[in-house]
Amino acid sequence: MQGWVKLYRELLDKPIWLLSTSNQRSILIAILLLANHSENKWEWKGKPFVVKPGQFITSADSLAKKSGRGITRQAVRGAMQRFTKLGFITSETTNTNTLINVVNWGSFQVKENETTSETTNEQPSDNQRTTTNKNDKNDKKKDKLKEPAVDYKKIVDYLNSETGHKYHTTDKTRGMIHARIAEGFTEHDFGMVIHYKSLEWKDNPDMQQYLRPKTLFSAEHFDDYTNEARAAASKQQRQDTSEPPVLTPEEGSARQADYMARLEKQYAKEGESNE
Template sequence: MEGWIKLHRSIVESDTYNCLSLHQKVIMIEILLRANHADNFWFDKRRGEKVEVLRGQLITSVHAIENEWFSGDKEVTTKKVRTTLDKLKKLDFLAIETTNSYTRLTICKYNDYQLSDVENGKQDDKQMANEGQTEGKPRATNKNVKNVKKKKTPQKIEFSEEHLQLAYYFFDRILENLPEKKPPNFEKWANTIRLMMNDGRTNQQIKWLMTWVQQNDFEMANVLSPTKLRERFDSLALKAKKERTKKLDANTSKQEATRRLLEEGEDL
């Protein structure tokens, strides 16, 4: 898991947070940490379809929270996880959607937990600047008060539905050989496919090579992403062409042998 979130200190004063036990507080913070910071998709392997997961949402399950988030912590049980989720729902912190395949958690006021001191006003800095000194000694300052970093403007990735569909197609081919393969970041895959098309590859060429690498006994384990496919596109295409030519030659030889046998049979 990469990246970071902003978590305002006012959370410790909220009614929701102070209604929870220690383990419930930890689960609440884990949910905040693991929720999507931007809209995305999750691939439901059981149904074979993509599920939209919006900002402030995450896909999980009671089993995953107990055995993956808190692996090795015997204090976190199935009952405690269910109790915590029910409590957070009653406190309007969470909305919970459960299906046969997954549980989708939605943090009801996600943006409220992401506010920074700058967004709330600069009261902390002004208050500290105006505070006097006691007995001639400087008042100690909290270096954590001003820790807001400038936001970097994310680079816009411009891919189309065509690129995204190819990304899903490639992952479907991979799943045929590796059913337990975890879903990738399909947007990154789509962007790499966009770059492949910028290289001069057509949709048909890319799709054909995606199919071929996942049918080749050797390459199916080596080419598991569009990035690797792009890096080796020319060499893979050449290898596929040679293999195809070899098969055609073999078939031609068989046909020629059959024709000769028939001719010899006629002479008899």
């Protein structure tokens, strides 16, 4: 491929960059580089298709290879889910290929901006700096992409209630939780991992150190922990026909409140009998 694309510095301040993993950032740049600058003829769904500027047809395997060494198909799928939620792209997938469309491609890749840039470069340096500052202000007026709502505190509170620890909702913890959500995991998955790993490691002092956000929620371990928790939940449900185990932070808080209420009643009865 030939040519170039514009990459605005404002991207550094946007959530889609700040809260993305390094792999997701590589995939984002690859998408920008692969998008067509002008109309191009291609085949889509077995028929001739005109690919418009900002669009391109690819596959998960191909996009993974273009994104760099170590990028997997799963990472590509997770990144595309995240970028779709943030309104950066739309996509349509068949059995073999995916049509990706970069939303608002024309608003930051149009040729009119190139003319403005060339004219500005011929002006004195003071005027050039003034023009640049104005452009920066105009760029900041654009609507910022919104991140999906995640109740970070409730997840960490549930971890504390299950493990007896007092972890805080730090920026690093929020970033890890958000990265997992962006990869397609849900708050329900967090509840399952917390519940079952705390049960598994409850009486194992050597494993207690791993009952902390930076281990449970890490990209390295979370996928495996989720699969283990789902398998454990499925096994328990087959063995127990009663209510399913507590799996979410909300259910955990409710269970803890109910447990404390029953304890208070028990203590009250014991106090009456001692009198």
